[in-house]
Each structure stands twice: as C-alpha cells, then as structure tokens.
Amino acid sequence: MDFGYTEEEEKFRERLAEFLDKNLTEEIARQNWEDLGVGPEAREFSLKLAANGFLGLSWPKEYGGQGLPPTYDFILLDELGKRWGAHVPLDIGYTMVGPTILRRGSEELKREFLPKIVDGEIEFCLGYTEPNAGSDLASMQMRAVEGDDCFIVNGQKTFNTECHYSEYHWLAVRTDPSPDIPKYKGISLFIVDMDSPGITVRPLWTMSGERTNEVYYDDVKVPKKRMIGEKNRGFYYMMEALGSERNQVFVPGRLMPILGDLVQYVKDTEYNGKPLSEDPLIRHRLAQAAIELEVAGLLADHSRWLESNELPMSYEPEITKVFTSELEQRLVDVGMQILGLYGQLTEDSKWAPLRGRISWYFLHSFMTTIGAGTSEVGRSVIAQRGLGLPRAY
Amino acid sequence: MDFNLTEEQKILQKTARDFLGAECPSAFVREMETDEKGYTSELWNKMAELGWMALVIPEEYEGVGGTLLDLTIMLEEMGGACLPGPFFPTAVSCLGIMEAGDEGQMKEFLPRIGAGELILTLALTEPLNTRYDPFLIATRAERKEDHYVINGTKLFVPDAHVADDFICVARTSGEPGSKEGITLFLVDSKSSGIQLTPMKTFAGDKQFEVVFDAVKVPEGNILGQLNQGGIHLEPILQKAAVCKCAEMVGGAQKVLDMATEYAKEREQFGRPIGSFQAVQHHCSNMLMDIEGGRFITYKAAWMLSRNIPCAKQVATAKAWVSEAYKRVAGLGHQVLGATGYMIEHDMTLYSRRAKLAEVAFGDANFHREAVAFELGL
Numbered sequence: 001m002d003f004g005y006t007e008e009e010e011k012f013r014e015r016l017a018e019f020l021d022k023n024l025t026e027e028i029a030r031q032n033w034e035d036l037g038v039g040p041e042a043r044e045f046s047l048k049l050a051a052n053g054f055l056g057l058s059w060p061k062e063y064g065g066q067g068l069p070p071t072y073d074f075i076l077l078d079e080l081g082k083r084w085g086a087h088v089p090l091d092i093g094y095t096m097v098g099p100t101i102l103r104r105g106s107e108e109l110k111r112e113f114l115p116k117i118v119d120g121e122i123e124f125c126l127g128y129t130e131p132n133a134g135s136d137l138a139s140m141q142m143r144a145v146e147g148d149d150c151f152i153v154n155g156q157k158t159f160n161t162e163c164h165y166s167e168y169h170w171l172a173v174r175t176d177p178s179p180d181i182p183k184y185k186g187i188s189l190f191i192v193d194m195d196s197p198g199i200t201v202r203p204l205w206t207m208s209g210e211r212t213n214e215v216y217y218d219d220v221k222v223p224k225k226r227m228i229g230e231k232n233r234g235f236y237y238m239m240e241a242l243g244s245e246r247n248q249v250f251v252p253g254r255l256m257p258i259l260g261d262l263v264q265y266v267k268d269t270e271y272n273g274k275p276l277s278e279d280p281l282i283r284h285r286l287a288q289a290a291i292e293l294e295v296a297g298l299l300a301d302h303s304r305w306l307e308s309n310e311l312p313m314s315y316e317p318e319i320t321k322v323f324t325s326e327l328e329q330r331l332v333d334v335g336m337q338i339l340g341l342y343g344q345l346t347e348d349s350k351w352a353p354l355r356g357r358i359s360w361y362f363l364h365s366f367m368t369t370i371g372a373g374t375s376e377v378g379r380s381v382i383a384q385r386g387l388g389l390p391r392a393y
Numbered sequence: 394m395d396f397n398l399t400e401e402q403k404i405l406q407k408t409a410r411d412f413l414g415a416e417c418p419s420a421f422v423r424e425m426e427t428d429e430k431g432y433t434s435e436l437w438n439k440m441a442e443l444g445w446m447a448l449v450i451p452e453e454y455e456g457v458g459g460t461l462l463d464l465t466i467m468l469e470e471m472g473g474a475c476l477p478g479p480f481f482p483t484a485v486s487c488l489g490i491m492e493a494g495d496e497g498q499m500k501e502f503l504p505r506i507g508a509g510e511l512i513l514t515l516a517l518t519e520p521l522n523t524r525y526d527p528f529l530i531a532t533r534a535e536r537k538e539d540h541y542v543i544n545g546t547k548l549f550v551p552d553a554h555v556a557d558d559f560i561c562v563a564r565t566s567g568e569p570g571s572k573e574g575i576t577l578f579l580v581d582s583k584s585s586g587i588q589l590t591p592m593k594t595f596a597g598d599k600q601f602e603v604v605f606d607a608v609k610v611p612e613g614n615i616l617g618q619l620n621q622g623g624i625h626l627e628p629i630l631q632k633a634a635v636c637k638c639a640e641m642v643g644g645a646q647k648v649l650d651m652a653t654e655y656a657k658e659r660e661q662f663g664r665p666i667g668s669f670q671a672v673q674h675h676c677s678n679m680l681m682d683i684e685g686g687r688f689i690t691y692k693a694a695w696m697l698s699r700n701i702p703c704a705k706q707v708a709t710a711k712a713w714v715s716e717a718y719k720r721v722a723g724l725g726h727q728v729l730g731a732t733g734y735m736i737e738h739d740m741t742l743y744s745r746r747a748k749l750a751e752v753a754f755g756d757a758n759f760h761r762e763a764v765a766f767e768l769g770l
Contacts, residue, residue, distance in 0.1 A: 001395055001396060001397065001398065001399075001402075001462060001691055001695055002394060002395040002695070003394065003691075003692045003695050003696070004394070005394065071394065263768055263769060263770065266770065267769070267770070277770045280762075282770075283761070283762065283765035283770050284758065284761045284762070284765065286765060286768065286770065287712075287761040287762070287764035287765040287768065287770075288712075288761055290705075290709070290764055290768055291708075291709045291712050291713050291761065291764055292713075294689060294705075294706070294709045294713075295685040295686075295688070295689055295709070295713055296685075298685065298688035298689055298692060299681075299684060299685055299688065301394060301396075301688070302396055302684070302688055304394070305394050305395070305396050306396075308394070315680075316684075319680070319681050319684060322677075322681065323681055323685070376670065376674070378677075379670075379673060379674040379677040379678070380670055380673050380674070380677075382677035382680060382681070383667070383673035383674070383676045383677045383680075384673070386677065386680050387649075387653045387676050387677070387680060388653070388657070389653065389656060389657065389665075389667035389668065389672075389673050389676060390657070390664075390665050390667055390668040391668065392668050392669065392670045392673060
C-alpha cells in the first residue's frame with residue numbers, strides 16, 4: 001500500500017502549481033465554474049495549458065498526448081480545483097468525449113478530433129438528457145433515421161449545458177425504435193457540428209445563474225462517418241465511459257478552497273470580542289467537514305487508482321460521485337450557518353462576505369446531487385453492482 | 394499510489410480469516426462473554442504459534458518485524474470475528490514498550506510478548522476522566538529511595554485480571570491536565586497493594602477498576618523518560634486509536650455482509666427485500682461508510698509506519714470510523730429487522746461492540762477538536 005506520489009509526479013505538480021498560480025485568474029476560473037460560457041480568457045488559458053505540456057499527459061502519443069498514466073491528469077484536476085478552477089477549460093471533450101472516441105471511434109475520427117482536444121482547441125456539449133429521459137436515460141426518443149450518406153435527426157434535448165459555446169454536440173439518439181428490443185439496444189452516438197442547419201439552442205437559466213440549454217433538431221443532417229463505433233451500441237459506450245467520467249468530474253479537491261475560505265473567515269471574524277474560531281460548535285462543524293473531505297479524497301483516490309492501473313471499476317466511481325456531491329451540500333450548509341444573515345447576500349452586495357462565493361455555492365449545491373445522475377440512482381447502482389442486490393427497476 | 398496489499402499481507406489476512414473462522418465462531422464469542430476469564434489459553438497459544446503476538450516486534454527481539462499496517466490488517470480480521478481476550482491491550486502495550494522502552498526493557502519484554510508468554514494492559518483512564526483526556530492524570534508516583542510508590546485509581550483497564558504487567562500512567566510532577574510531569578511505569582500485576590474490581594459492560598468484555606494502594610515499583614521500571622510520559626503517550630495513543638479503527642472496520646464489514654445476505658434471501662411482498670430501493674440505499678450507505686473508513690485507517694497506519702507526521706489523519710480516522718461503525722450497526726439492525734434484535738443473533742455482538750469502540754481512545758467529538766486544531770483553528 002502506498003498513499004503517496006512518486007518523485008516525478010510531485011515534480012510535475014510543483015511545475016504545474018507554479019504555472020497555475022501565475023496564469024489561472026479569477027476570471028478564468030469563474031468562466032468554468034459558473035458554466036456561463038468559456039470566454040476568450042478561458043480559451044486562451046486552455047491553449048496555454050496545452051502549449052506548456054499540461055494537457056493530454058495520459059493520452060496516447062500518436063494523437064498528441066504524452067503516454068503517461070492517468071495519475072497526471074488527476075493531479076491536473078486537483079491543482080485546478082484547489083484554485084477554484086472546477087475543471088480543465090474545455091472539459092467535456094477532454095474528460096468525456098475524447099476517451100470514448102479513443103476507445104470506439106474510427107481512425108478517421110481519432111485523427112480529426114483527438115489532437116484538437118489535446119491542444120485545448122475545441123469543446124463538445126453533452127446531448128443525452130431529454131424531457132422524458134432523465135434518470136431513465138435509455139428511454140430517449142430523439143430519432144435518427146439512416147439515409148444514403150447521412151442520418152436525419154429530429155427531436156429535442158434538454159439540460160444540455162455547454163451547447164451555447166461548444167463547437168460540437170456529442171449526441172445520443174435512437175436509431176432503432178423497435179418496441180421488441182430493450183430500449184438501451186437502439187441508441188447510437190454521433191458528433192454533430194453545432195452550426196449544422198436545423199439546430200436551435202434556447203437558454204434555460206438555473207437558480208444560481210448558470211446557463212443550460214434546450215436543443216431542438218429539425219431535419220438535421222449528420223454524415224454517417226460521424227457515428228461513433230457501431231450503430232445501436234451507443235448506450236454501451238456511454239456506460240463504459242461512466243466510471244472514468246465520474247473520476248474526472250467529481251474531484252473532492254474542488255471543495256478545498258471553500259473550506260479554506262471558511263477557516264480564514266472564522267479566524268478573521270469576531271463575535272463578542274472573540275474570533276469565531278474559538279466557538280466549539282464552529283470548530284466541530286468545520287472539523288467534520290475537513291474529516292469528510294479527507295475521506296472523500298481517499299474514496300476518489302481509490303477509484304482513480306483502479307482506473308490508472310486498468311483494473312475493473314464498477315461501483316467505486318459511483319461512491320465518489322454520491323459522497324462528494326453530498327459532501328458539497330453539507331460543507332456549504334456549514335458555511336451558510338457560519339455566515340448567518342450575511343450568507344444571503346449576493347456577490348454585488350456591499351456587505352457580502354467571502355466575495356459572495358458561499359452564497360453562490362449554496363444555490364449551486366442543489367444541483368450536485370441531481371446532475372450526472374441522482375443520488376438515488378447512484379445508491380441503487382452501488383447496491384446492485386457493489387453488493388449484488390437484485391435490480392429494483 | 395497503490396491500494397494493493399502485498400503478497401505477505403494477503404497471506405496474513407487470509408490466514409487470520411481462516412483461523413478465526415474456525416477457532417473463533419460466534420458461539421465461542423458468546424460463551425466468552427459470560428466466562429470469567431473471557432478467553433481460552435488454548436486459543437491464545439495457537440495464536441502465539443502463528444506468530445501473531447510477534448507481528449510488529451522487530452526481528453532483533455525475536456519478532457516478525459512487521460509494520461503497524463500489517464497489524465491493522467490482522468486487527469480488521471479480529472474485529473470481524475469479535476475476538477475475545479487480551480490481544481488488543483497486549484498489542485498496544487507492546488507498541489508502548491517499542492516506543493518508549495530502553496534496550497533492557499525491550500530485551501526483557503518483547504521476546505516474551507512475542508512468544509505469547511506475557512499479557513500486558515494499559516492503565517490510563519481515571520475517575521477524573523468524565524471525558525477522554527489522556528493527560529488528566531491524578532494517580533501519583535512518588536520517589537522513595539530507589540523506588541517509586543504509586544497511589545491512585547484506574548478505570549476501564551481491559552483484561553487486568555489476566556495481565557502479567559500493567560503500563561501505568563502516573564504523575565510524577567505537575568497537576569492533572571498537564572502534559573508535563575507524567576511518567577509511564579511498568580508494574581508487575583502481582584505487586585502488593587493492587588486491587589481489582591470488575592466493571593461489567595453490556596458487551597461482556599472484561600474491564601476493571603484497578604486501585605494502586607502504595608504500590609512499590611523499582612526505579613528501573615520507568616518506561617521512557619521521567620516526566621516525559623505525556624510525550625511518549627502521544628504516538629502510543631495514536632497507534633492505539635488507529636488499531637481500534639481497524640477492529641471497527643472489520644466489525645462493520647461483517648455487519649454489512651450479514652445485512653446484504655439477509656436482504657437477498659428475505660422475501661416480503663413476493664420479492665427479496667434487497668430489491669427495494671429503501672433497503673438498497675441503507676446497504677449502499679453502509680458500504681460508503683466502510684470503504685471510507687477502511688481507506689483512512691490504512692492511510693493513517695501507513696503514515697505511522699513510515700513516521701510521516703499524521704495527527705490530522707489519525708484524528709480523522711478515529712472520528713470518521715467511530716461514527717461510521719455506529720451508523721453501520723444501526724442500519725444493519727434496520728435491515729435485519731426484529732430477528733437481528735434477538736440476543737442470539739450475531740448482529741447484537743457487533744452493535745454492542747461498536748459502542749464500546751466508539752468511545753475508546755477518544756470519540757468523534759474528541760478527535761474533531763484535534764482536527765480543528767490541525768486546521769489552524
């Protein structure tokens with residue numbers, strides 16, 4: 001057993017930390033975490049990350065990567081997270097789409113897309129959820145009909161968050177509507193140009209001010225060569241990517257700056273002539289958050305380790321997801337209790353403590369146990385895959 | 394990063410699991426709860442033959458030369474089997490001697506502990522300790538010529554009735570509460586002036602009040618430095634806390650195994666109760682608690698084994714695992730329903746021990762305060 005990092009990994013971390021301290025500004029971090037849209041600053045930062053060799057470390061050399069173990073990408077995510085950078089600037093391509101293209105895509109698709117992803121040039125938006133396909137994702141109805149040289153796609157997606165600034169839609173659609181087969185056996189995956197004629201994107205605004213979207217397809221033509229792998233195997237590809245996605249999206253290190261800000265706040269803030277940090281209740285609640293953060297880090301380390309060593313993952317990334325997302329809610333709740341009346345103030349308000357960040361996170365945290373799969377679905381996955389309990393539905 | 398056990402550790406784990414499965418079934422555990430001695434010499438000697446008492450003792454003292462991490466792997470299995478008897482207090486005392494003892498004491502004690510010939514226990518807690526506080530020591534040791542005289546009352550001393558020696562935590566200067574002025578003494582349990590009274594617990598383990606009434610102890614029996622016992626105690630109690638966590642993780646895993654098995658077999662409304670989401674979610678909550686608890690316990694043990702400062706990780710482990718095991722025991726009862734509440738069901742062995750372990754070597758409140766301190770609060 002070894003809970004440490006190698007000397008090379010530590011050296012990489014130091015080099016990266018130095019780079020990020022210099023280049024990752026508040027503005028860039030915000031463009032990421034608020035999903036308002038990756039602006040020119042974050043785009044430029046993405047290119048700089050790549051130019052300095054911090055992107056694509058664990059990707060194969062033939063597609064522009066460096067052929068190192070995934071640990072290096074996890075270090076990148078941790079170091080970004082520690083500095084409020086929720087993920088790499090163009091993360092859907094980097095953490096979700098790219099790996100599936102690598103596993104299942106044609107050689108032509110690999111050559112076209114992977115180097116651009118590794119160079120931090122392009123972004124994808126996820127096209128999974130539909131109005132009637134949320135937790136029961138396999139019941140999606142958006143339809144692609146095969147023509148001579150292309151598929152014709154019609155229908156609607158919803159809560160597709162990155163569509164207003166991405167170049168490509170990573171689209172899952174029904175290619176076999178037969179009622180005689182299980183629903184998950186009739187789905188295929190495509191890469192669609194977002195500027196294709198017939199696509200309409202409409203904004204949906206969240207409680208915490210993030211933008212997500214509805215996307216409508218009206219006779220959109222998608223070339224056949226843009227299909228990933230085999231027809232009707234798309235749902236399998238989505239599921240096999242899930243563990244790795246969870247490992248890269250649910251990064252406990254992202255919660256560290258929240259805890260750090262709160263620790264500083266209770267040291268700096270007085271009540272009745274004493275710093276809040278001397279209040280036993282506050283000490284215990286922050287300590288409990290720190291304890292859970294350490295535990296979350298280990299749960300994540302474990303599933304990352306499985307992935308890095310190409311060992312089978314089943315329920316482990318789901319544990320990371322459920323635990324980390326729920327911890328975020330508990331941590332932010334502690335923060336809101338500490339801030340008391342001031343917690344309700346928004347960033348632009350004169351008396352807002354901690355730049356309004358806890359206030360924003362409080363609103364945001366309602367989403368974490370819903371997005372990318374609810375905690376309820378997650379717990380059933382853990383029970384069924386991890387403990388072998390019979391299927392509930 | 395590597396979450397694998399070594400080949401040796403895997404063998405150790407399997408040997409312990411197989412041996413305890415055969416030699417320490419739940420019927421035996423239950424029998425020992427009402428037995429006066431609380432274990433059998435036969436089982437103790439077999440464990441000694443397997444080298445378990447020698448596991449962490451360095452080879453130069455006829456030990457196996459294993460690490461604290463090896464010991465936690467063993468203790469996890471013991472916790473899973475609810476092993477009765479003085480293995481745990483002997484192991485903690487052994488770690489104490491390794492931490493603070495001089496060459497002579499190591500030579501005198503370690504080989505005999507390793508051979509299973511000596512049983513030791515730590516006499517720490519006192520009536521003043523209405524909460525866990527290892528430095529709130531009022532028991533006095535006063536110097537008289539070439540020896541010390543100890544006066545005081547110790548509580549919750551495990552297996553004192555079978556111990557050959559105590560490590561008695563006494564005050565040689567200063568006032569209760571101060572880390573300074575504490576000294577550790579190795580005290581022969583046959584010394585005159587020692588009086589034992591059993592403290593009956595609901596887990597049927599054997600804990601005692603030990604009164605030291607003018608007990609004479611030779612100067613040479615000081616373990617470590619005079620007045621430096623507080624400093625010696627810190628790493629000893631860190632290791633003890635992590636060892637306790639390992640036992641708890643093993644117990645919690647057993648609870649989950651029982652609950653999962655039952656959820657698959659027990660049918661209501663025409664289907665296994667394990668197919669209901671409410672029951673599934675209880676089980677997955679247990680699994681999350683246990684995996685987190687196991688990793689933080691291993692990490693703390695790994696850091697202690699490598700002498701990496703880890704006050705925060707040790708406190709995190711004991712705080713998390715104490716509450717995790719309690720939650721797991723509660724959920725285990727919930728899944729097992731009325732049948733698990735019956736005294737003859739194994740579930741009751743674990744829920745009772747979960748509570749004892751939770752408050753041993755500091756509960757979650759105690760360790761949260763330690764984490765707060767480490768956060769700079």
